[in-house]
Amino acid sequence: METLPSLDPAPNQRDATLLCTSCGICCAGDLHGAAVLDSDEVPVAERLGLTVRSDGELRFELPCPRLSGSQCTVYPDRPRVCSRYKCVLLQNLEAGNIALEGALHHVAVAKQLVARARADAPGESEQSERDLALMNRKLQWAAVRHYFDKFFRKPAHPSHDQGASAETP
Ligand code: SF4
Ligand code: SF4
DSSP states (O other), X not given: OOOOXXXXXXXXXXXXXXXXXXXXXXXXXXXOSEEEOOGGGHHHHHHTTOOEEEXXXXXXXXXXXXXXXXXXXXXXXXXXXXXXXXXXXXHHHHTTSSOHHXXXXXXXXXXXXXXXXXXXXXXXXXXXXXXXXXXXXXXXXXXXXXXXXXXXXXXXXXXXXXXXXXXXX
């Protein structure tokens, strides 16, 4: 008997969805600080609660208030840039250059680095301790930037601000 072709979605597409729904890093404000909007999207973006700004180009600020955990809560209504955007890691997954397990590992490491950098904020302590904490924090954010540049983004993405650099004190 003739074998019918499978109607399953392409494995690459399944893996891409699994990766992004486990990640959300591009919405969280550390990888990029803002994302571009088309002018006709402003009313919808404002209705979604996004903070829109215009500095020569229309953008909404990240972290996005519609991110919950690692997932978008307004997925069907999200701006076009969100549906178009593919970080370098996702592009490599789709191209077959990395397996899903490897890509998920990079997401986990990146999230750990960000969490550590955020946790190292200087508190109310002696000046010398504050100086040390500040230096440590700068090193932690440098590690975040390095990891993002290596696995997630090209040095300057045309549609997004760089994020982690803006976070560095
Ligand atoms: S950073 Fe990349 S892998 Fe993570 S959600 Fe965004 S596009 Fe997907
Ligand atoms: S609208 Fe959704 S996909 Fe776009 S930045 Fe916000 S959480 Fe991410």
